[in-house]
Amino acid sequence: MFNLFKKVLGRTNKAIKEVAPTKRKSIPKDEFEEILLEADVHYDLVERLLKGLPENINRIQAFNSLISVFQYKADFKNSDDKPFVEMVIGVNGAGKTTTIAKLAYRYKQEGKSVILGAGDTFRAAAIEQLSRWADRLNIPIIATQQGHDPSAVVYDTIESAIAKNYDHIIIDTAGRLHTQTNLSEELKKMIRIAGKAKEGAPHRKMLILDGTQGSSSINQAKAFNEMIGIDGIIITKLDGTAKGGSVLSIADELQMPIFYIGTGEQPEDLITFKANAYINTILDEIFV
Numbered sequence: 001m002f003n004l005f006k007k008v009l010g011r012t013n014k015a016i017k018e019v020a021p022t023k024r025k026s027i028p029k030d031e032f033e034e035i036l037l038e039a040d041v042h043y044d045l046v047e048r049l050l051k052g053l054p055e056n057i058n059r060i061q062a063f064n065s066l067i068s069v070f071q072y073k074a075d076f077k078n079s080d081d082k083p084f085v086e087m088v089i090g091v092n093g094a095g096k097t098t099t100i101a102k103l104a105y106r107y108k109q110e111g112k113s114v115i116l117g118a119g120d121t122f123r124a125a126a127i128e129q130l131s132r133w134a135d136r137l138n139i140p141i142i143a144t145q146q147g148h149d150p151s152a153v154v155y156d157t158i159e160s161a162i163a164k165n166y167d168h169i170i171i172d173t174a175g176r177l178h179t180q181t182n183l184s185e186e187l188k189k190m191i192r193i194a195g196k197a198k199e200g201a202p203h204r205k206m207l208i209l210d211g212t213q214g215s216s217s218i219n220q221a222k223a224f225n226e227m228i229g230i231d232g233i234i235i236t237k238l239d240g241t242a243k244g245g246s247v248l249s250i251a252d253e254l255q256m257p258i259f260y261i262g263t264g265e266q267p268e269d270l271i272t273f274k275a276n277a278y279i280n281t282i283l284d285e286i287f288v
Contacts, residue, residue, distance in 0.1 A: 004263060004271050005261075005271075005274075005277050005278055005281040006281055006284075007239060007263060008238045008239045008244070008261055008263050008271075009238065009239075009244045009278075009281050009282065010239060011239070011240070011241055011242040011244070012039050012238075012241070012242050012243065012244030012245065012282070013244075013281070013282065013284075013285040014242065015038050015039060015242035016035050016038065016039060016282065016285045016286065017285060018038070019031065019034050019035050019038050020035055020285075020286050023285070023286060023287055023288045024286075024287065024288060025058060025059075025287065025288055026056045026057060026058045026287075027056070027057055027286060027287075028055065028056060028057075029050060029053060029054070029055050029056070029057055032050065032053075032057050032062065032286075033046055033050055035286065036049065036245055036248075038242075038245075039242070039243065039244055039245025039246075039282070040214040040242070040243035040244070040245045040246040040249070041245040041246070041248050041249055042218075042248075042249040042252070042253075045069070045248060045249055045252050049065045049066065049068075049069070050065075053065060058287070059283055059286075059287035062283055062286070062287070063279055063280070063283060066248065066279045066282075066283075067275060067276070067279055069248050069251050069252050069275075070251055070275040072251075072255045074255075074256065074257040075231070075257065076232065076257050076259070077203065077204050077231045077232070077257075079200075079203045079204075081198075081200060081201075081203055082165075082166075082167055083115075083158070083161040083162065083166045083167060083168060083169045083198070084167065084168050084169070084203050084204075085158060085169045085171070085194060085198060085201035085202040085203050085204075086103070086168070086169065086170050086171065086202060086203065086204045086205075086206055087119075087171045087173060087190070087191065087194065087202040087204070087205050087206070088100050088103075088170060088171065088172055088173065088206050088208060089173050089187070089205060089206065089207050089208070089224060089228070089230070090175060090207055090208035090209065090210075090224075091175050091176065091210075091220060092123075092175030093175070093210065094175070094208045094209060094210040094236060095208060095210065095236035095237060095262060096172065096173075096175060096208045097120075097126060097129045097130050097133065097172060098133075098236075098262075098265065099208050099234055099236060099260075099262060099270070100116065100130065100133070100170050100172055101130075101133035101136075101137060101267055102260075102262065102267055102268075102269060102270040103170055103260075103270070104116060104133075104134075104137055104139050104168075104170055104267075105137055105267035105268065105270075106270060107167065107168045108137065108139065112167040112168055113164075113165075113166045113167045113168070114139050114166065114167065114168045114169075114170065115139065115140045115141070115142065115157060115160060115161045115164075115166045115168070115169055115170075116130060116133075116134050116139060116140070116141040116142070116157075116169075116170050116171075116172070117141070117142050117143075117153050117154060117156075117157030117158075117169060117170070117171035117172065118130045118131065118141060118142065118143035118144070118153060118172055119150040119153045119154055119157075119171045119172045119173050119174070119190060120150070120172045120173055120174045120175065121144060121145070121146055121147060121148045121149070121150045121153065121174070122146070122150075122174035122175075122176075122183070123146065123174070123175070124145075124146035126172065126174070126175070127143050127144075127145075127146065130143070130172055131143055136267075137267060140160075142156050142157040142160055150173070150174065150186060150190055151186075151189050151190050151192075151193040152193075153171075154171055154190050154193050154194050154197065155193050155194075155196070155197045157169055157171060158194060158197035158198050158201060159197060162197075162198065169201075171190075171194070171202070173187060173190065174186070174187075184227050184228075187227070187228060188227070188228060191205070191228060204231045204232060205228060205229065205230055205231045205232075206230075206231065206232050206233070206234055206259065207221055207224055207225075207230045207232070207233050207234070208233075208234050208236060209221060209233055209234070209235050209236070209250065210236055210237050211235045211236055211237045211238035211240070211241055211243065211244070211246065211247075211261075211262075212237045212238075212240055212241040212243065213243075213246075214241070214243035214246040214249075217246070217250065218249060218250055218253045218254065221233065221250070221253075221254055222253070222254070225254070225256075230254075230256060231256070231257070232256060232257040232258070232259045233250065233254070233256060233257065233258045233259065234258075234259055234260045234261070234262065234270075235247060235250070235258060235260075235261050235262065235273075236261075236262035237262060238261055238262070238263075239262075239263055239264060244282070245282070247278060251275075258273040259272070259273060260272060260273055261273050
């Protein structure tokens with residue numbers, strides 16, 4: 001786990017080394033502040049994290065301060081419902097389709113049966129991309145043509161999964177910008193139709209956030225959460241940015257579960273987020 005987080009936070013840790021090139025048993029408070037800001041931790045949060053810390057900070061004090069960000073009650077909304085319906089949401093370019101493939105691969109590796117629903121009918125390329133992943137992973141998919149009603153795809157996917165006794169359903173949605181009212185209404189309709197097809201569905205609404213956007217993705221997440229209520233987050237592309245500290249800002253602002261971190265482009269490149277491992281990987285670059 002630690003090695004995987006080291007891979008994900010490679011660029012972040014490189015940026016940290018530029019601020020603190022040598023590891024020490026303790027570092028000055030102002031240097032710790034600079035490290036956190038360099039890693040894209042929001043300024044207001046940095047000020048709160050530093051409050052009460054001594055002028056020279058050791059590893060235990062730094063760990064206790066950072067881990068406090070994750071001390072909120074996170075409802076991971078796991079359910080024994082079968083099929084378990086997940087709806088995956090996020091803007092274009094966040095890595096949504098690839099993440100769906102990674103989730104499907106993960107469930108399949110656990111011995112669960114999975115079906116995909118190509119609910120992004122806004123772009124023909126999205127249907128094609130998800131269909132290619134389904135073929136590659138040998139997973140069934142319900143898809144239609146560009147421009148068709150995505151709610152019909154939702155209904156048909158759930159109906160098919162119930163009939164064939166599948167364990168998991170993962171439904172793609174259009175990579176909508178939260179400012180597009182017509183698309184937000186469409187998303188609400190998809191959620192209503194899912195509930196009609198199976199009571200309680202979707203059981204989990206997962207938001208994909210692009211790690212390269214850093215703390216700026218928080219406003220995006222807040223808008224989606226106000227719109228439909230998000231149950232959890234998956235952060236992608238952290239391996240391609242020095243903004244790894246933004247995870248702290250995201251957790252602090254949104255107070256919701258971070259399920260996974262994307263670590264690359266392959267189906268297996270998805271790791272369960274562990275706050276302890278995440279923080280220790282950063283502190284390993286600062287303290288001996």
